[in-house]
Amino acid sequence: MLKPPISRMGGKSKLRKTIIEMIPDHICYVELFFGAGWVYFGKQLSKVEVINDIDKELINLFRMIKYHAAEIERQLEYDFSGRDIFEEYKNISVDYLTEINRAVRFLYLISQSFAGKGGTYGYGTTSRPKPQIFYKDVLNDLKERLRNTYVENLSFEKVIEKYDRKHTFFFVDPPYLETAGYENKFGEKEHLILLEKLKNLKGEFLLTINDNPKVREWYKDFKIKEVEVNYSVSRDQKARGKYKELIITNY
Ligand SMILES: C[S@@+](CC[C@H](N)C(=O)[O-])C[C@H]1O[C@@H](n2cnc3c(N)ncnc32)[C@H](O)[C@@H]1O
Structure with a gap:
């Protein structure tokens, strides 16, 4: 498994094994929110691959x-x-x-x-x-x-429009809901646009997101798996600990 050249807030270093095991058969693999790309660099090659970040x-x-x-x-x-x-x-x-x-x-x-x-x-x-x-x-x-990877620099909804097919699998790892951090703002409005796009998807998706009551309500019609993750991005020992994250799929 390769390691990305950078670290990125919300990077999936600790969850990537679990995520990779859950990837279904597909022809085209798309990462909508690439960041450091932990999953992409860890998984087997797909026939066609697309990475995107704004x-x-x-x-x-x-x-x-x-x-x-x-x-x-x-x-x-x-x-x-x-x-x-x-x-x-x-x-x-x-x-x-x-x-x-x-x-x-x-x-x-x-x-x-x-x-x-x-x-x-x-x-x-x-x-x-x-x-x-x-x-x-x-x-x-x-x-x-x-x-062999197409590299896009667009907002996620445009990438969905371009690549969504029955044989496409989307790994979706957006900024967490109600957690500040990246230069590009990603609030409830953007999360709701994402929800609408994922509800109408032809292909399959796996979404990772922080455990939040709103998220559970929005995605109640999909499969929701709860996972515990250790975080360590803090100087303060007390702030370190386990957090719940959700893995949501439409398959
Ligand atoms: C949680 S990180 C992804 C982490 C990545 N999966 C990893 O393992 O490192 C979210 C990423 O979404 C990007 N982003 C924010 N708004 C976006 C948008 N509207 N469209 C596409 N990417 C966006 C951020 O720049 C950030 O790199």
Whole structure:
């Protein structure tokens, strides 16, 4: 199983085995909310694969890994972790950077920030700085993996419209309901649009989402499986613990 090159809030590192075991037969595999892509990088190859995320910098990173993995690796290999470099990368306008430089900047900010959110410089007294890339040559494997994949940078509803067929399987991992976090807002309105789209789907879907009474009500006509997940994205020991998550399917 491959490991993604970045961490992402809500990443499915702990749930991916369970999710992968539940994927039904399909021809076309679509991830509507790619993030770090834990499930995609962990599962067997499908005949056709599509990954999508609305975040421009995130999608640019995967495009650049596909075409310029060696150069990204070269630029980051000996880069060190420094607060002023971090601030410089954070404040620079991406309009003046090449696509490769944008990918390097994104990897740097994600890897050197607290909880991988890209906002605050991450440091500690009991852990070393994180490597900018997980391990050498990792990008090469990822590049191979991305070879036969369509990469989209759209809002989810447009991707559903384009790829929905009887033989399509959608892995759906949207931002959690009533939990802030990503640059692109995803509130109740967006969740209800998603619900309508999933209700009318020709293909099959597996949705993962936080356990919330509203979600249970909205999806009551589908199969709902409850799972417990350990979270550790907090400096505060007390805030760590188990949370319930729902896996909802239409098959
Ligand atoms: C929970 S994360 C996905 C995590 C991913 N499954 C993983 O394992 O890392 C949700 C993702 O949805 C993206 N997103 C937010 N709004 C979106 C929209 N309207 N359409 C597509 N993607 C969106 C965010 O940029 C974020 O990367």
